[in-house]
Amino acid sequence: MSAVHLKIDGPVATLTLDNPSKLNAFTPSMLADLEAHCVSLEREDAVLGVLLMAEPAKAFCAGADIKAWQDIPPAEFARHWVRDGHRIFDRLARLSKPTAAALGAHAFGGGLELAAACDLRVMAPKATISLPETHVGIVPGWSGTQRLVRLLPEPVIKEMALFGRRISADRAYGFGFAAEISDDPEGAARAILDKLTATSPRATEVAKYMIHAGVGEDRPSMIEALASGMVAATADRAEGVTAFAEKRTPEFPGS
Structure with missing residues (x-):
């Protein structure tokens, strides 16, 4: 069963991460599902915008499921896990339709990189963002040191990637990374996307x-x-x- 659901209901499509038992962390099958949905959405002319959200958990997305990649040989890790993730997140980022991510909880590692691939983000007040990869002996691999540097100041990315610090929703909003802070991030993000019905x-x-x-x-x-x-x-x-x-x-x- 897919752990990334696509629902099209009117002009706004919804992509939902559904792996709450693992804090919505990405598995290979979830990456494949996300890519397939992005390909499908590009052909849906009636869809004007895309909302990315997650099933309730302690994290919007905790990144990549460690058990999914811990035994992958180094060459395969670079060639497939990292490059495949890049390709799939790039496909989301480059959708012709506007996208909004609703961060109802924390976005860590690949979860932050996923949110960064969207056009705007709405965060819950207690949600935080971080790049904790060095705590398990790896580095950001799905654009955390590349796309993210266009969205956040370099010192802030270093805080996360080098020192393991979490950035609050208030700080993320102050930097412009979050468009809004809301107790109902899904509703707030959807309300923004609904405005696309008034644009060409x-x-x-x-x-x-x-x-x-x-x-x-x-x-x-x-x-x-x-x-x-x-x-x-x-x-x-x-x-x-x-x-x-x-x-x-x-x-x-x-x-």
Whole structure:
């Protein structure tokens, strides 16, 4: 049974982590489920936004299940566990639809990296964030030292990754990492996403591409997506495709 559920009910889809007995820590099957859901969501034109949440536990997500990776040989650990996680979290980050994470509890390690892959975050007052990997002899592996440095100040990331300190919701909000602090983070995040019904889906998608290109999130792909979308709407493109089908030299109108 899947431990990452996808529910589509109206314009906002919900992705729910459902492994509370292990503090919603990621297993290989959960990573695979998340990737499959992201692929599916990209084709759901009726979905305007995506809410990421977790079943109630002491943590929104405690990162990666240690039992799932502790016996993996080093080369396999780097080649598959780390790179697969990166690819899957990147797919979430680069969804064309806006995403919001509701952190009802703590987000540690991979859980923090997962939240960072969303466009905004709402935290419960007592929720904290941390990068505790060095406590078990590893380092952040799913973008904690890469994507996260665009969202939090370098000294704060060092507090977490080097010294094991937890950052409170209040501090995360002060840094802009959290958009809101709410006793009902799921409801608050959903209310933000519901506002997408008043915006142009295409304009919102393009705005996200532009911002990602600006901060370096998959810049080559974002630039080519923007350019290709612009060219695809031209009369030149229509003439080029028609001429190819008719096996003749195109006469581009230049518009």
